Structures are given as structure tokens and as C-alpha cells.
Amino acid sequence: MKLLVTNGYLIDPSQGLNTGKDLLIEEGRVTGVLDRGEPTPRDAEVFDATGLMVAPGFIDLHVHLREPGQEYKETIATGAAAAVAGGWTSICAMPNTDPVNDSPAVTRFILEQGERAGLANVFPIGALTKGSGGKELSEMGELKKAGIVAVSDDGRSVPNAGMMRRAMEYARGFDLTVVDHCQDHSLSAGGVMHEGRWSLILGLRGMPATAEEVDAVRDCALARLTSARVHLAHVSTRGSLEAVRRAKELGLRVTCEVAPHHWALTDEAVADYDTNMKMSPPLRSKDHVGALLDALRDGTIDAIATDHAPHHADEKGLEFDQAPFGIIGLETAVGLAFDLVHQGVISLERLVALCATNPARIFSLEGRGTLRPNSWGDITILDPEYQWTFDAAKSKSKSRNTPFDGRSFRGAAVATIVAGRVVYIHPEYQRITESKRSAASTK
Amino acid sequence: MTFNRKHLLGIRDLSAEEITHLLDTAETFRDVSRREIKKVPALRGRTVINLFFEASTRTRTSFEIAAKRLSADAVNISVSTSSVSKGETLLDTARNLEAMAPDCIVVRHSMAGAPHHLARMCNAPIVNAGDGSHEHPTQALLDALTIREHKGRIEGLNIAIIGDILHSRVARSNVYLLTTLGANVRVAGPGTMVPAEFAELVDQGLRVEQRIEDAIEGADVVMILRIQRERQDAAFFPSMREYAVHYGLHPSHLERASPDVIVMHPGPINRGIEISSEIADGSRSLILDQVTNGIAVRMAVLYLLARGNHSVPAEAGAKPPGSTGNGKKVRKGTKA
Numbered sequence: 128m129k130l131l132v133t134n135g136y137l138i139d140p141s142q143g144l145n146t147g148k149d150l151l152i153e154e155g156r157v158t159g160v161l162d163r164g165e166p167t168p169r170d171a172e173v174f175d176a177t178g179l180m181v182a183p184g185f186i187d188l189h190v191h192l193r194e195p196g197q198e199y200k201e202t203i204a205t206g207a208a209a210a211v212a213g214g215w216t217s218i219c220a221m222p223n224t225d226p227v228n229d230s231p232a233v234t235r236f237i238l239e240q241g242e243r244a245g246l247a248n249v250f251p252i253g254a255l256t257k258g259s260g261g262k263e264l265s266e267m268g269e270l271k272k273a274g275i276v277a278v279s280d281d282g283r284s285v286p287n288a289g290m291m292r293r294a295m296e297y298a299r300g301f302d303l304t305v306v307d308h309c310q311d312h313s314l315s316a317g318g319v320m321h322e323g324r325w326s327l328i329l330g331l332r333g334m335p336a337t338a339e340e341v342d343a344v345r346d347c348a349l350a351r352l353t354s355a356r357v358h359l360a361h362v363s364t365r366g367s368l369e370a371v372r373r374a375k376e377l378g379l380r381v382t383c384e385v386a387p388h389h390w391a392l393t394d395e396a397v398a399d400y401d402t403n404m405k406m407s408p409p410l411r412s413k414d415h416v417g418a419l420l421d422a423l424r425d426g427t428i429d430a431i432a433t434d435h436a437p438h439h440a441d442e443k444g445l446e447f448d449q450a451p452f453g454i455i456g457l458e459t460a461v462g463l464a465f466d467l468v469h470q471g472v473i474s475l476e477r478l479v480a481l482c483a484t485n486p487a488r489i490f491s492l493e494g495r496g497t498l499r500p501n502s503w504g505d506i507t508i509l510d511p512e513y514q515w516t517f518d519a520a521k522s523k524s525k526s527r528n529t530p531f532d533g534r535s536f537r538g539a540a541v542a543t544i545v546a547g548r549v550v551y552i553h554p555e556y557q558r559i560t561e562s563k564r565s566a567a568s569t570k
Numbered sequence: 571m572t573f574n575r576k577h578l579l580g581i582r583d584l585s586a587e588e589i590t591h592l593l594d595t596a597e598t599f600r601d602v603s604r605r606e607i608k609k610v611p612a613l614r615g616r617t618v619i620n621l622f623f624e625a626s627t628r629t630r631t632s633f634e635i636a637a638k639r640l641s642a643d644a645v646n647i648s649v650s651t652s653s654v655s656k657g658e659t660l661l662d663t664a665r666n667l668e669a670m671a672p673d674c675i676v677v678r679h680s681m682a683g684a685p686h687h688l689a690r691m692c693n694a695p696i697v698n699a700g701d702g703s704h705e706h707p708t709q710a711l712l713d714a715l716t717i718r719e720h721k722g723r724i725e726g727l728n729i730a731i732i733g734d735i736l737h738s739r740v741a742r743s744n745v746y747l748l749t750t751l752g753a754n755v756r757v758a759g760p761g762t763m764v765p766a767e768f769a770e771l772v773d774q775g776l777r778v779e780q781r782i783e784d785a786i787e788g789a790d791v792v793m794i795l796r797i798q799r800e801r802q803d804a805a806f807f808p809s810m811r812e813y814a815v816h817y818g819l820h821p822s823h824l825e826r827a828s829p830d831v832i833v834m835h836p837g838p839i840n841r842g843i844e845i846s847s848e849i850a851d852g853s854r855s856l857i858l859d860q861v862t863n864g865i866a867v868r869m870a871v872l873y874l875l876a877r878g879n880h881s882v883p884a885e886a887g888a889k890p891p892g893s894t895g896n897g898k899k900v901r902k903g904t905k906a
Binding site: 448 | 739768
């Protein structure tokens with residue numbers, strides 16, 4: 128099976144590529160970056176990318192797919208469908224399923240379900256501690272053998288610095304990145320939104336930025352002690368970013384990701400008690416959002432990850448205090464990232480680095496996040512000018528808990544290719560490519 | 571000027587004109603409670619549901635009496651007797667009540683935003699009778715009515731609010747109302763209960779003090795908040811004894827205040843804890859006036875919302891109260 132992506136503009140920060148070239152994929156692997164007019168195999172299927180950007184497939188380091196255990200919220204198949212519709216060729220599934228992914232059996236089940244869906248690559252993240260209980264180390268070696276790409280107790284950050292130290296030291300032996308949801312529960316317990324002016328106005332219990340920062344600083348200090356690879360999930364505060372910046376200056380192996388809602392919205396959005404504005408970490412104040420934009424600009428932030436967290440409408444329909452944390456994000460992330468490009472916060476190359484190049488490096492995903500020869504033929508096709516409106520009712524996800532229903536975007540992933548197979552084309556582009564394809568075949 | 575809002579969810583969004591209109595309306599209703607026959611036909615044939623998810627005797631009774639003095643049919647539903655304890659969601663409870671076609675739902679809930687939730691789902695006007703730590707608009711209105719009655723104005727007064735500011739919906743509603751009408755408000759209490767950011771709640775007219783003595787200095791009005799241990803799952807202060815000594819209001823405090831200072835408390839009071847009995851029972855205390863004014867304020871609120879003219883402004887004020895017949899027929903969307 129051969130696929131030729133022609134007439135596009137290749138952007139690949141892993142090899143400093145930013146130029147008009149054609150891309151040949153054979154048997155699922157990239158086999159050539161070709162100049163225009165170079166001879167191409169006659170039997171290759173052609174994807175005409177005229178006027179479009181061709182990037183290495185986007186990798187989301189942080190999704191919750193709910194399977195096994197909470198299939199009424201999402202399944203691996205529906206999550207993967209939402210992923211490719213949003214331009215993600217790979218998604219990394221957090222282990223907080225039921226049962227928790229702390230055993231090779233669950234890891235293999237997730238991998239199998241991902242393969243069965245046949246859409247995005249699904250990479251399981253294993254639990255850091257057994258049952259994510261924060262008390263005993265998980266069998267990281269066995270989990271890695273089964274196929275995990277990182278370890279984390281996401282959502283239930285390890286409460287004890289001593290335990291975290293041991294987990295980092297142990298994970299280091301398997302070259303596994305430790306991902307932490309930084310949140311000191313003694314400071315954030317009972318909180319449902321960012322602590323500040325708006326939590327006071329709304330009479331809702333706040334989670335101070337400090338709750339995140341205390342753990343971020345702790346994890347950076349432990350990264351120094353253990354030399355482990357540490358990745359801070361969805362950082363949302365000025366202080367956390369300062370900690371990461373400092374860690375990088377010290378040459379520590381610390382990386383971090385940001386979720387799109389954290390730059391796109393502020394805590395003021397909670398004003399109507401809309402539970403689709405409830406997530407953890409919470410939407411922060413303008414000052415923190417400003418720090419986030421600075422860190423996106425200066426390189427402190429390594430990756431964009433969605434923290435896609437589906438919840439059923441019945442759960443999100445409860446009182447604000449009772450509703451679960453989290454929103455879906457796979458289909459809106461790239462649109463929100465293009466806002467940053469259009470606002471001049473980041474370049475298009477940097478967008479690709481944040482969504483593909485760096486994520487592949489952070490979890491050591493071999494042959495991903497690059498268009499080098501012999502890497503996987505995972506491609507995200509971008510149209511920076513495409514104007515569209517997100518309709519939650521048409522989401523591929525099983526859940527509808529998004530704060531971005533009805534929002535208009537400029538810029539989108541219009542097609543998604545996984546291992547040389549076109550798994551998603553935006554309906555409008557489908558029409559265009561089909562007419563071109565038929566024209567090409569008559570030549 | 572009329573009050574054209576469908577719901578009363580809080581004071582924060584209200585203009586000075588709207589607040590004044592509510593207070594003026596309440597004043598006209600105050601007389602009703604002084605008559606021998608304490609009833610007017612203003613809401614005859616209308617149904618008011620008092621939906622209380624949180625224990626309350628005073629506020630619920632006050633709303634009930636207010637509704638009855640307006641000739642409305644008042645039904646009380648409290649958490650212990652409703653199906654909420656059987657796991658029914660707030661939403662389902664609201665939809666069921668809605669199907670009974672009430673003209674107004676008065677809701678008290680332990681969680682902030684619950685009335686907003688109902689307002690989104692129900693056609694009936696919603697009156698917030700206190701939601702979590704968010705707002706308690708009718709309390710602020712009755713406090714303002716009481717102050718106006720005794721001081722003749724709100725503007726320019728120095729008003730101290732003392733106690734658990736962090737968890738108090740009464741403090742929030744009062745801060746919005748009093749600063750909107752031009753008072754100078756100072757709040758004070760234990761550091762754990764008075765966040766510094768509270769000063770950012772409004773643009774002007776609010777100061778956060780560390781010591782209650784500084785807040786009371788020159789005050790024309792001192793409002794004491796009830797210490798609500800039930801609202802706290804963690805210790806915000808070491809003991810009731812310590813609180814009484816350092817943050818309770820004692821006669822000596824009032825020497826710093828204006829000579830004709832008045833003292834208020836939303837009740838029920840913890841005698842000898844946040845307020846000494848000498849003050850609570852003394853001549854400066856207006857605690858019982860507040861209760862009386864509470865009925866007048868709630869009559870005004872129910873009258874302005876439950877008569878059903880919020881969606882048919884053409885009728886507003888065109889006919890005398892109580893003569894518009896069955897408002898449900900003219901209200902839009904009741905069947906939806």
C-alpha cells in the first residue's frame with residue numbers, strides 16, 4: 128500500500144523541514160521526501176494537499192478513554208474516532224480506568240481495543256502505584272513489557288514525597304517518564320474552581336494555584352535528586368511554570384504540557400455555574416493565563432495535550448459542587464492552538480513541535496513525531512485558514528461535556544493519516560480530494 | 571421604574587435603581603403586617619413553592635408568611651420530606667415541581683449556584699433564599715430596609731461586617747447592596763475567614779481589616795455574622811472560647827463606633843459567642859426589626875416576581891395587584 132501526499136507544504140521541526148515537498152509512504156512507513164516533479168510510483172494512492180500543511184502526526188500525551196469500566200462515558204473506539212477527527216494520530220491513555228491500568232492484562236486489553244478500532248494509535252500509560260493508591264509501586268517492568276509508554280497516577284497525585292521519590296527512581300530503571308498531576312490535596316481539598324476573586328464572588332470553594340505549585344516544585348526537586356524523567360501534566364499556574372523553567376536551566380529532565388482550555392478560558396467563565404467550565408486543574412485567572420502564553424512563547428512548555436475527560440450529561444447536569452471534573456477536548460484542541468498562531472504567540476513550526484515532535488520525545492515514541500525516512504506514516508494535514516464552527520452534537524466522542532460548543536475557529540486539522548492510511552478527512556475536504564483523485568487517475 | 575427581572579438570584583447584578591425600587595415596594599408592604607387583617611389579595615390564585623434543601627426555620631417561615639399575606643397559596647417542601655433524599659437529582663425535583671405549575675419557586679440550597687441551575691431549567695421565577703456561600707439577596711434587602719428605617723439613608727454610612735466572611739452569603743449580598751447604594755463597608759474577622767482578595771469583590775467602597783476594632787471604628791452600623799460550624803469541615807479557628815474572646819462583639823467595642831451605632835445580626839444568634847447578650851438584647855440591637863422587615867421584603871420580592879408580568883411587560887402596572895386573573899395563561903413557555 129502506497130500513499131503519495133502531493134503539493135503540500137511539509138513542516139517537520141525534527142529535521143528543520145519547512146518547505147514545499149511531496150511525501151511518499153509505503154507499507155505504513157515514510158519512504159521519501161520528494162521534490163516536486165520527482166518520479167513517483169504510479170501505483171500510489173494520491174492525497175492532494177494543495178494549499179495545506181503536512182505535519183508529522185499529532186500525539187496527545189493525555190487522554191482519558193474510560194475503557195475498561197466506564198464505557199457509558201467513552202470507549203477506546205469512540206475516543207480514537209474523536210482523536211482522528213481532531214487531527215491526533217496517537218493518543219496516550221491515562222490509567223485511571225476501572226480497573227486501573229496497573230496490570231499487563233489491562234494494558235494489553237487497551238492495546239487490543241485500540242487496534243480493533245483501527246483509527247488512532249492508542250498508547251497506554253501505566254499506573255505509578257498499585258491501584259493508583261499511592262502506597263505500593265506498580266509492576267512497571269511488566270507493564271512496560273506489555274506496552275505502556277509512561278507511568279502516572281493522574282488525578283490522584285502521589286501525596287507523599289517519599290513515595291514519589293521511590294517511584295521516580297524505579298521508573299528511571301525502565302527509562303519510563305513519570306507523569307504527575309500536581310496537586311497538593313491538603314491545599315485543594317473540597318475545591319471546585321480556581322481560588323481567587325471569582326471563587327469568592329461565586330461562593331465556591333477554591334483550589335489555590337499554590338496547591339499545584341507546591342507539588343510542581345516538589346517534583347522538580349525530586350527530579351534533581353533522582354535524575355528521573357519527569358513530565359508535569361497540564362500545568363496551569365505561573366509558579367508551576369517558573370519551577371519548570373528553573374528545572375530546565377539546571378538541565379534536569381523535566382518537561383511539561385498545557386491543555387488548550389487553560390489558555391483559551393479564564394476562571395471568569397465559571398460565572399454562570401456551567402459545569403462544563405469545571406475541570407482540574409481549574410480555569411485560572413488572567414495573570415496565570417498570561418504566564419502560560421509567555422511559556423508557550425519562550426519554550427518552557429513542551430507539549431499541548433488535551434486532558435480529554437468525557438463525562439455523561441447526567442453527571443455534568445448535577446450541581447456545580449457535585450459534577451465531576453473534566454471536559455472533552457480532542458476535537459477542539461488544534462483549533463484552539465491555531466488561535467495562538469493567528470495571535471502571534473507561536474509559529475506554525477512551534478505548533479507542530481508542541482503537538483508532534485516534543486510529545487514523541489517526551490514518551491520516547493520511536494518513529495513518531497517526525498517525517499524522517501522509515502518513521503511511521505502518521506500525518507496530520509493542516510489548513511491554517513479553514514473557518515469552522517464546533518458542534519458538540521456532532522462530536523465523535525460519546526460525551527458532550529465541552530465549553531466550546533458553537534465556538535468558531537480559524538484553522539483546523541482537515542485530514543488525519545495513520546500508518547499511511549487516511550483515517551479521517553473533513554467532510555468538505557473529502558469532496559475536494561475525491562474530485563482531484565479521480566482527475567489524477569485519468570492522467 | 572419597575573423591576574423587570576424574571577428571577578432574583580443575587581444582588582450583584584442589580585442596579586441602585588432596582589434595589590431602591592425593591593426597598594420602596596417593601597416599605598409599602600410593611601404596613602400590611604401592622605393591620606388587624608394582615609392580608610392583601612395581590613397574589614390571590616398564585617402558587618409559591620418554598621423548596622428548602624437546607625434546614626431553615628426563620629427564612630422559610632418568613633417566606634411562607636409573606637406569601638400568605640399576599641393571598642398566595644404557599645407550599646413548603648423541605649429536604650427531609652422530599653424525594654431528594656431518595657437520590658432524585660435537583661433537576662428532576664425541579665421538573666416535577668414545574669409540572670405543578672407554580673408561579674414562583676423560592677429555593678434554599680447548601681450548594682452555590684443551585685438556584686441558577688433551577689432558573690435554567692424552570693419556567694417559574696426563582697427566588698434565591700440562600701445558596702451555599704454565594705448570595706442571600708432577601709437578607710441583604712431586609713438589612714438595608716432596616717438600616718434605611720433607622721438612619722434614613724444608606725449612602726455615606728460606615729458599615730462594619732464582622733465574622734466568617736469567607737463562608738458567608740449574607741456578607742456577600744450585603745457588600746454588593748451597601749456599596750452599590752454608596753455606603754463604606756469594612757469587613758473583619760479571623761485571618762482564616764477573611765481572604766485578602768475579598769477586597770476585589772467590588773470596585774469601590776470595601777475595605778478588608780485585620781482587626782475587628784479597626785472595622786468598627788466610627789461605624790454607623792455593625793453587622794455580626796453567625797458562626798456556622800456546620801459549614802466548616804476544617805478548623806478555621808481554634809475554639810469557640812477563643813472566638814468569643816477575640817472576635818465576639820462586646821460592649822467595649824461599641825465605644826469606638828458612632829454614638830448612635832446600630833447592631834444587626836441575621837440570626838439565629840449564638841449568644842456569648844459572636845455577640846454578647848448585653849448587646850443582642852440592648853437598645854442598639856435591631857435583630858427583631860430585621861425579622862419584621864424580612865416579611866415586608868419577601869412580600870415585595872414575591873409580589874414583583876410571582877404576579878407573572880415579567881414576560882408580558884405591557885401589562886405591568888396596568889391593573890391593580892391581584893386582578894390579572896390566572897397569570898399562567900399569559901406566561902410564555904409554561905408548557906414547554
